[in-house]
Amino acid sequence: MNAPAKPTALKAKDFASDQEVRWCPGCGDYAILKGVQKALADIGTTPENVVFVSGIGCSSRFPYYMSTYGFHTIHGRAPAFATGIKLANPELDVWLVTGDGDGLSIGGNHMLHALRRNVNMQIMLFNNEIYGLTKGQYSPTSPLGSRSPSTPMGSLDRPLSPVLFALGANATFVARAVDTQQKHMPGVLQRAHAHNGASFVEIYTNCIVYNDGVFASFAEKNTAADGELLLEHGEPMIFGKDSDKGIRMTPGAIALEVVQLGVDGITEDDLLRHDETNRVLAGLLGAMRNPDFPVAVGVLYCEDAEAYDAAVYKQVEAARSSNGAADMNALLRGGATWTVGG
Amino acid sequence: MNAPAKPTALKAKDFASDQEVRWCPGCGDYAILKGVQKALADIGTTPENVVFVSGIGCSSRFPYYMSTYGFHTIHGRAPAFATGIKLANPELDVWLVTGDGDGLSIGGNHMLHALRRNVNMQIMLFNNEIYGLTKGQYSPTSPLGSRSPSTPMGSLDRPLSPVLFALGANATFVARAVDTQQKHMPGVLQRAHAHNGASFVEIYTNCIVYNDGVFASFAEKNTAADGELLLEHGEPMIFGKDSDKGIRMTPGAIALEVVQLGVDGITEDDLLRHDETNRVLAGLLGAMRNPDFPVAVGVLYCEDAEAYDAAVYKQVEAARSSNGAADMNALLRGGATWTVGG
Amino acid sequence: MVTSTAVQLEPTGTPREEVESVVVRFAGDSGDGMQLTGNQFTLATALAGNDLATFPDFPAEIRAPIGTTFGVSAFQINFGARKIATAGDAPDVLVAMNPAALKVNLADVKSGGTVIIDTGTFSARNLKKAGFESDPLEDDSLDGYQVLTIDISKLTMEAVKAHELSNKEALRSKNMWTLGLIYWLYDRDRETTANWLRGKFAKRPDIADANIAALNAGHIYGEAAELAGGMRGFSVRQAEITPGLYRAITGAEALAWGLAAGAKLADLRMVLASYPITPASNLLHILAAMKQFDVVTFQAEDEIAAVCAAIGSSFAGSLGVTSSSGPGIALKGEAIGLAVGVELPLIIVNSQRAGPSTGLPTKTEQSDLYQSVYGRNADAPLVVLAASSSANCFDMGIEAVRLATKYMTPVMLLSDGYMANASEPWLIPDFDSYEPFPVQFAGSDQLGEQGYMPYARDEKTLSRPWATPGTPGLEHRIGGIEREDGTGNISYEADNHQRMTDLRAAKINGIADDIPRQGVEQGEESGKLAVVGWGSTHGPISRAVGNMRDVGYDVSHIHLHHIWPLPKNLGDLLAGFDQVLVPEMNNGQLVTVLRAEYLVPAEPLNKVNGQPFKITEIENAIQRCLDGQSGDAK
Amino acid sequence: MVTSTAVQLEPTGTPREEVESVVVRFAGDSGDGMQLTGNQFTLATALAGNDLATFPDFPAEIRAPIGTTFGVSAFQINFGARKIATAGDAPDVLVAMNPAALKVNLADVKSGGTVIIDTGTFSARNLKKAGFESDPLEDDSLDGYQVLTIDISKLTMEAVKAHELSNKEALRSKNMWTLGLIYWLYDRDRETTANWLRGKFAKRPDIADANIAALNAGHIYGEAAELAGGMRGFSVRQAEITPGLYRAITGAEALAWGLAAGAKLADLRMVLASYPITPASNLLHILAAMKQFDVVTFQAEDEIAAVCAAIGSSFAGSLGVTSSSGPGIALKGEAIGLAVGVELPLIIVNSQRAGPSTGLPTKTEQSDLYQSVYGRNADAPLVVLAASSSANCFDMGIEAVRLATKYMTPVMLLSDGYMANASEPWLIPDFDSYEPFPVQFAGSDQLGEQGYMPYARDEKTLSRPWATPGTPGLEHRIGGIEREDGTGNISYEADNHQRMTDLRAAKINGIADDIPRQGVEQGEESGKLAVVGWGSTHGPISRAVGNMRDVGYDVSHIHLHHIWPLPKNLGDLLAGFDQVLVPEMNNGQLVTVLRAEYLVPAEPLNKVNGQPFKITEIENAIQRCLDGQSGDAK
Ligand SMILES: Cc1ncc(C[n+]2csc(CCOP(=O)(O)OP(=O)(O)O)c2C)c(N)n1
Numbered sequence A, B: 001m002n003a004p005a006k007p008t009a010l011k012a013k014d015f016a017s018d019q020e021v022r023w024c025p026g027c028g029d030y031a032i033l034k035g036v037q038k039a040l041a042d043i044g045t046t047p048e049n050v051v052f053v054s055g056i057g058c059s060s061r062f063p064y065y066m067s068t069y070g071f072h073t074i075h076g077r078a079p080a081f082a083t084g085i086k087l088a089n090p091e092l093d094v095w096l097v098t099g100d101g102d103g104l105s106i107g108g109n110h111m112l113h114a115l116r117r118n119v120n121m122q123i124m125l126f127n128n129e130i131y132g133l134t135k136g137q138y139s140p141t142s143p144l145g146s147r148s149p150s151t152p153m154g155s156l157d158r159p160l161s162p163v164l165f166a167l168g169a170n171a172t173f174v175a176r177a178v179d180t181q182q183k184h185m186p187g188v189l190q191r192a193h194a195h196n197g198a199s200f201v202e203i204y205t206n207c208i209v210y211n212d213g214v215f216a217s218f219a220e221k222n223t224a225a226d227g228e229l230l231l232e233h234g235e236p237m238i239f240g241k242d243s244d245k246g247i248r249m250t251p252g253a254i255a256l257e258v259v260q261l262g263v264d265g266i267t268e269d270d271l272l273r274h275d276e277t278n279r280v281l282a283g284l285l286g287a288m289r290n291p292d293f294p295v296a297v298g299v300l301y302c303e304d305a306e307a308y309d310a311a312v313y314k315q316v317e318a319a320r321s322s323n324g325a326a327d328m329n330a331l332l333r334g335g336a337t338w339t340v341g342g
Numbered sequence C, D: 001m002v003t004s005t006a007v008q009l010e011p012t013g014t015p016r017e018e019v020e021s022v023v024v025r026f027a028g029d030s031g032d033g034m035q036l037t038g039n040q041f042t043l044a045t046a047l048a049g050n051d052l053a054t055f056p057d058f059p060a061e062i063r064a065p066i067g068t069t070f071g072v073s074a075f076q077i078n079f080g081a082r083k084i085a086t087a088g089d090a091p092d093v094l095v096a097m098n099p100a101a102l103k104v105n106l107a108d109v110k111s112g113g114t115v116i117i118d119t120g121t122f123s124a125r126n127l128k129k130a131g132f133e134s135d136p137l138e139d140d141s142l143d144g145y146q147v148l149t150i151d152i153s154k155l156t157m158e159a160v161k162a163h164e165l166s167n168k169e170a171l172r173s174k175n176m177w178t179l180g181l182i183y184w185l186y187d188r189d190r191e192t193t194a195n196w197l198r199g200k201f202a203k204r205p206d207i208a209d210a211n212i213a214a215l216n217a218g219h220i221y222g223e224a225a226e227l228a229g230g231m232r233g234f235s236v237r238q239a240e241i242t243p244g245l246y247r248a249i250t251g252a253e254a255l256a257w258g259l260a261a262g263a264k265l266a267d268l269r270m271v272l273a274s275y276p277i278t279p280a281s282n283l284l285h286i287l288a289a290m291k292q293f294d295v296v297t298f299q300a301e302d303e304i305a306a307v308c309a310a311i312g313s314s315f316a317g318s319l320g321v322t323s324s325s326g327p328g329i330a331l332k333g334e335a336i337g338l339a340v341g342v343e344l345p346l347i348i349v350n351s352q353r354a355g356p357s358t359g360l361p362t363k364t365e366q367s368d369l370y371q372s373v374y375g376r377n378a379d380a381p382l383v384v385l386a387a388s389s390s391a392n393c394f395d396m397g398i399e400a401v402r403l404a405t406k407y408m409t410p411v412m413l414l415s416d417g418y419m420a421n422a423s424e425p426w427l428i429p430d431f432d433s434y435e436p437f438p439v440q441f442a443g444s445d446q447l448g449e450q451g452y453m454p455y456a457r458d459e460k461t462l463s464r465p466w467a468t469p470g471t472p473g474l475e476h477r478i479g480g481i482e483r484e485d486g487t488g489n490i491s492y493e494a495d496n497h498q499r500m501t502d503l504r505a506a507k508i509n510g511i512a513d514d515i516p517r518q519g520v521e522q523g524e525e526s527g528k529l530a531v532v533g534w535g536s537t538h539g540p541i542s543r544a545v546g547n548m549r550d551v552g553y554d555v556s557h558i559h560l561h562h563i564w565p566l567p568k569n570l571g572d573l574l575a576g577f578d579q580v581l582v583p584e585m586n587n588g589q590l591v592t593v594l595r596a597e598y599l600v601p602a603e604p605l606n607k608v609n610g611q612p613f614k615i616t617e618i619e620n621a622i623q624r625c626l627d628g629q630s631g632d633a634k
């Protein structure tokens, strides 16, 4: 039930719908739901201007749990629906929810094109490295050798990295968050919302039933500090429980390496400072994986560019002003005509 | 007509079919056809083991002009057909022909997955930055602002770079060639053929009818030397009519720059040497565009990895040897059974 | 009396042989400008007061090598003093600009017909390219035709010499020389074409002048030849045509304008999301240039994205439209099912082409009726409409918008390659005479006790309300999983699924009450034989039925614009005939629907060769039926 | 006499009430192991010599919160001394392991039926979760049923105490306690289940032992209760069953094995390319584990890639198979059209589910017949087959391979969610008794004067030759543009398109000569009423017709396995009946095809609520028909 009169400042829980949440108990998606509701409250928006669009998958049930407008569409096509929504009404605040299967297997092409077009919306890819809803088949992000009902002897296809894919797709905003990091996630989502264009956020989420613990090396309380690198634009890349490890460019190579601060005379000045505007750096950071590297989270890349939907309406306005008011009768009578007399 | 008895050493023209070539006079695809036929002759293969697979588009008519096996399929899906062919018979030498629309618009997802899976075949993407067959609409590689029948006021979507897309797709071999460079192209195609896995080759081709001259700044006789950088693994990156220009890493940044040899004391030693095995370098090189940079051609990236189809058959073999000879009657009788007496 | 907006007609002079109607085909190399020539002749003919119909026949290749048979481009026009229904079965006159054009087209010419040949192109090389073993001008190939051999190339070069063009440019005027000759032959006015040339080549007046010189030279050649006794001109009386302002219009134009007009009547922004495909692309091109009409166009990455974007647009309160041709429509099936389920307006335009699969993209067919009515998973009923001619696309575009918005349903609107490209004269309607049907979006006042109910239905139409994002208080969620009646929330409940399935079917079936009663185009409302058609077969059927009625056969013509649901009275109407014949450019699809719905023993008449029906083919079938054989020749 | 492969049956002791057949439904939380329980009971029942049929009913959610109604999982079995055709209309016995299970299932129980309840779960909290306002054990909810309230949870804990498991682990044996009780009730042998437990928990013998202890405890409870006079056991005589070796088999298993068997008979490698979707995924899973049978499986990126890869595999000389459910099949339409055009073997398996769109993925329906027969662009005929039961999937799998390879055509093979998941006893055939139909690939010797002709047809079958890449001399090119008769080269020629369209249609129609004559399953070959079914409605129709015939009604059962082309004699057969009734789990699809093909006034009986037909629903319709009303109740 949606109350028509809204209080001025909405709380996170005001963005929850009246529908019972039906994910498995313990599923990481619950935490993301909370994070998103918090982000919307922090942004200070109202439910009536927000549209959640999703494909099919466990994660894609998301819109039903929000008190906003919502459209649970078909498998893999959410970016296309979302593009249509923005083309009809660029004022709407569109959030897209998809999974690693929905968004990168069947839906990879729509994702690619929504990103390169830079349609103004937030795309949250819930990456649990598995097909949850269809009961545990491997996905395009599952590591090589994954045993699943469809790959009883282990999977044979090289996985995709969602953020590297997005960078290759010419995306203008690429970020990462983790289900378990409730403090961090709303900030990343707010940044995504503030960005003008298609903001791609990979969110690691734990499928407790079919893929429990795949992110344990960095997503748990006791592993996060050593397993993750929290990115901040302009800041040196330091991580570790004791903040004593850092990332630098390998001297003489186009590659990153982990260094120990204080060892071999290495100081903060030797470390890389994060530069969100460098796509190549974002690629280097996005490729870091445990155990050799920490996993980079936060905003990897952010570039200013015109949003597609805004550009479309600029052309509509230009056509209006240069062609004058649209007159259907004039249109029908334009060009060569002739009169047949009575 | 295909003669059953083959001479031992085939010439390029032996790979031509009896069908009249029907591209527009002057289309760049003619030159690629020649280049491919030459490459096949150089490789020393026989037509019966080769399959050309294509989607739909001017470029995709290619298989009809080859004396090999050929399958002109449907729009955008050629990588999936090719994958099926390799799954049925990994011994076949599969060449895929696609266009910028076929391979990156409707077919982007299949391309993505064929690349990441590393199915052993050669993928030639004929990039003319336009839809030829449907008469000139802009494509995902057309630059911003392209005027075309479907974008009379100019296109508004940011283009894709095929090679950056392929790198983001976790491709193991990424290269570039140019229709007009008949000497260079067969070598690149031979390298692609030698690679174990999915080899992606972007080939610039001139659509004389709908997009004439888009590559003029580097693809013509008088512009090639200054407009292009020919990559050779291990060699310093030198280009220019007088071989006096080079590429180096911008000191203190993760970026490339063009330098003049001999100016400010710059020597060959300051230049980058091409390293095919560095994906990040390949990305930097792939992003270079005229006029600020030369366009990189040749093999941008090459990584050793197991091909998908080979791995599939390893599993089939393993299953055979661990499960013994397949016995249908035993299968039907496995598990719990019971006998009803007479 | 006919008057042009631009010029007055010259009075005709010389006495000419009067003919009732004529079929002329212009044929030449793709580079010879045959389509332009045909379009100019069409306009001049319209201005001369004849009724007419045209058929452009493009080569499949973008730009085939010059002189080859597969590079031949042709344009056929049928014009006359009576109502003209088709572009004509067989040309009375063939203009062949090169050997390949002759090779490809000669067999179609009426026996005894006239063949005008540019001998300037009949070199040994060109003859070989066209696949002639010997020179048709010298062997017996042309026996039985009236042949006019003219070195048009040379005469054109001479005519334009004064304008000092390059050889290549000069030769380009050949088509205007030919047009001038044909203008003379049928006594058409040149001035409109001259004006058009001046406009087209405004930046190159030398080229404009050269073309006009060629046009005039061709005309003078005709006059001189007549004086010399070698040729005789014809005249074709003005036809009885409803008075008013006319224009030529292709189906693609009429459809674009009709959809835009419908959106305006519905008071909606229109979003067309499409992916290029022959012969559907033109609709995208035309609408892309109509942004000032609050039309947004989107070239999507593929057909699936296109239909999904269109549905998204409708969800957000615009009129979502998508368009494609057969193979592209096949890709949209899954998403169309979603639109059926969530009950949003959506228009899917299908410009049909020959299949299966890629088929013959440049050839026409009407073989997607099965796909339209039945081609989705599960029970997913929607509305199917079919335009019957180029001009009719305008009204059907409006009807599609009306039904889609009133009933919150996808509407499949069928056109085909033939009507999309062919132009016909159109009596331009007054847009102000169309009744608006503005959409009433749900407002915050529709908020009941239990909140907003997106699946609370209108009792009469069974249509659900349309609330657009941005409206406070009406926030709701919809999706592809079965929706609970009323709330729209996910429901796995068995009875609910049955109820919703029944409601979806009842809503579409109920539309039969809101569409025109099926009438008879020609003939009685009952009798021996009804010929039932749909789509662009309207022309040949109507002429064939007319002809057969003229010679006394008891036959009626019924033409369907509403394919699903069918008009309420159709079953009764068909039951009034002894026989029902259904000519279709497919292997028998509407006939299946009619047999299943009404258990009438309807017989197919199928033609699947990429070409429209000839009138005689239908006449013959009518005769066979009424002579007691089956209509289908096969 | 029945013997198990593993154990001999214990002789039964106590005299019991004899019943002809029984329907038992086990219902509990998803975590309660109801499917396992059901499967074990099925096996024990088969060993006891009864005929049987089962219906597993999974929750839509992966793992719904414990205790909720949407987390309830159920398994129904119907077994008896006579032929059992369905899982039964209404349970005689309901086992409800928690309040939610009672809430969801009670209404289905036969009036006067038995309800066994684990009272240990009836806490206030669980009652609330299940949506009960008051405790059904205390209000009048259970009036009219025989209620057995047992604290199964507590009794289980006690029974397994000796094994020192954690509370959670201990409680997991509840289902075995319950099974023990039901075994006692129907006098089933426990030993097979005990053995199965030992195997399953080989690594945790403590758990195996605990479960066996629970099983025995449940059984003992029954015995004791009987002695105490509180309960009475039943016995069900052995059914008359064809002697032989049996197993239980689901449709998914039978289909996987049937396809692999077909490939072996055709002497081909099989490549299954699929994309997961409920309820089709199991076929992929089963075949993925059968690599030693030269079966290659490929999880593609989507359904389009899957069908395209399958077609590619066939081009390269393997048997290409793809499988999906409704929405996924919709996506394959365009590519299937290509397979029709290029004429390659292809098998498309559709495990149908409730729609439209995402619909009710876990619920059954048979609403993709339209899509199968008509759902593609243009005229694109192919073969449509439909399995009639889980076990029948094996033979239909083989038949699909036979027709696809012999006629070089796509074959659509229809299964549904019900039969894919439900298991039934299967008399295991001897594979060696199947006639092989090895494919003869074209060899270099087929090289004629004009080279290899990929579209030179076999005169009888109209099938084209199949030449695989790798064969020297037979290099050829095929594609989606219309192919020239014989050579396969691109042809835009009008007559060729007509000829090829006719040939494609004739080839498929000709298959009617190569499939079994349509017989009658029950009843005469003519009469008052034919009930015509297809797919998994076979069970309820056959029982309903049997029952109605038993009470003297003139009704016959005709069941179609070949949907397209239809058997040659079907028209004549149907014409011999006064009425034809077509029950379908859709809104009337086969009925449309039959009406259109044969102009018979067939009437629909539609059910679209995601559930199989009840026998009584069909009986009632038969009665209505024969009493002169229409069959469809609506
Ligand atoms: C066209 C179509 N194909 C397949 C499916 C079945 N399906 C539903 S969700 C899904 C994958 C879900 O994986 P993911 O996107 O990773 O989401 P998750 O459940 O893991 O959150 C699949 C294959 C479908 N619903 N529709």
Ligand SMILES: Cc1ncc(C[n+]2csc(CCOP(=O)(O)OP(=O)(O)O)c2C)c(N)n1
Pocket (backbone or CB within 6 Å): B056, B057, B058, B059, B060, B074, B075, B098, B099, B100, B101, B102, B103, B126, B128, B130, B131, B132, B133, B134, B139, C275, C276, C277, C278, C303, C327, C328, C331, C358
């Ligand atoms: C399903 C489908 N959609 C659309 C088309 C129409 N179509 C054919 S080729 C093509 C694009 C061709 O562009 P590209 O791949 O760049 O090839 P080019 O012609 O430029 O070589 C399109 C849109 C089609 N044949 N099938």
Ligand code: SF4
Pocket (backbone or CB within 6 Å): A022, A023, A024, A026, A027, A028, A029, A058, A059, A128, A132, A133, A206, A207, A208, A209, A210, D062, D063
């Ligand atoms: S299956 Fe996995 S992803 Fe889906 S709801 Fe359960 S835990 Fe979450």
Ligand code: SF4
Pocket (backbone or CB within 6 Å): B022, B023, B024, B026, B027, B028, B029, B058, B059, B128, B132, B133, B206, B207, B208, B209, B210, C062, C063
């Ligand atoms: S349209 Fe362009 S791409 Fe196509 S054949 Fe002609 S020149 Fe080549």
Ligand SMILES: [Mg+2]
Pocket (backbone or CB within 6 Å): A057, A099, A100, A101, A126, A127, A128, A129, A130, A131, A132, A139
């Ligand atoms: Mg997932």
Ligand SMILES: [Mg+2]
Pocket (backbone or CB within 6 Å): B057, B099, B100, B101, B126, B127, B128, B129, B130, B131, B132, B139
């Ligand atoms: Mg192109």
